[in-house]
Amino acid sequence: MNKDPKIIVTDDGSHSVYLPEINESYHSSHGAYREAIHIFLLYGLEAWYARNRDKLPLRIFEVGFGTGLNAWLTLIWAEQNNVPILYHTIEPFPLEKEIYSQLNYTQIDETLTHYNNQFQRLHNMDWDSGKPMTDYFNIKKEQVKLEDVIMYGTDIVYFDAFSPKKQPEVWEKELLAKVVGAMNPNAVFVTYCAAAKVKKYLQDLGLTLDVVPGPPGKKEMIRAWKLS
Numbered sequence: 001m002n003k004d005p006k007i008i009v010t011d012d013g014s015h016s017v018y019l020p021e022i023n024e025s026y027h028s029s030h031g032a033y034r035e036a037i038h039i040f041l042l043y044g045l046e047a048w049y050a051r052n053r054d055k056l057p058l059r060i061f062e063v064g065f066g067t068g069l070n071a072w073l074t075l076i077w078a079e080q081n082n083v084p085i086l087y088h089t090i091e092p093f094p095l096e097k098e099i100y101s102q103l104n105y106t107q108i109d110e111t112l113t114h115y116n117n118q119f120q121r122l123h124n125m126d127w128d129s130g131k132p133m134t135d136y137f138n139i140k141k142e143q144v145k146l147e148d149v150i151m152y153g154t155d156i157v158y159f160d161a162f163s164p165k166k167q168p169e170v171w172e173k174e175l176l177a178k179v180v181g182a183m184n185p186n187a188v189f190v191t192y193c194a195a196a197k198v199k200k201y202l203q204d205l206g207l208t209l210d211v212v213p214g215p216p217g218k219k220e221m222i223r224a225w226k227l228s
């Protein structure tokens, strides 16, 4: 259970959610929106797409739906680039409506406001179901832990669990092996985390790391490729 979630404002003005019980927030205090764009959209999705333009539809697996920010930004990208995406996201502890309905992501700028309806639909759709959200974006949203989910072949992994300090079990080698095992040839794994232990596990599991800068406030992040 994620107890007593509180909405906080991060440095770029976008909201995040803070959990007092574990003293952890869902995003960087330096900017939730900027962080999501940097790690998942630029260094994950766009980087993969630049190398694999012909392999469609593109399949993404996300650990931790949370505020829905990554899923929604990916939906917008799919619409703007006319690229079909199948998005599989998991979340054992969904946020209540009183929290997600107050998040300010759709007010960041006019373009994003245009997709307000899709943000609400992503949250309001039933758990454990799949849905075509737009012409280009299909989502399957499951209320399940990474430990228990059945994974399908994926091209991009958005690994957005809580930090290894707060949630070590999710970063254990056995669980990472499950994720890496489901990655297609040429797939990429991205996360905000830059822990040496996680890098080593991913390398041991056969992925190739490249050095990429982290989002604002962070020197680096992990990006790892399954080169065929």
Ligand SMILES: C[S@@+](CC[C@H](N)C(=O)[O-])C[C@H]1O[C@@H](n2cnc3c(N)ncnc32)[C@H](O)[C@@H]1O
Binding pocket: 002, 025, 026, 027, 063, 064, 065, 066, 067, 068, 069, 070, 090, 091, 092, 093, 094, 144, 145, 146, 147, 160, 161, 162, 163, 170
């Ligand atoms: C750092 S937050 C990020 C959430 C989301 N990507 C976002 O942008 O709001 C981590 C998320 O992982 C979820 N989570 C916790 N335990 C998990 C588990 N065992 N498997 C999958 N997700 C988990 C949390 O509930 C939380 O929503």
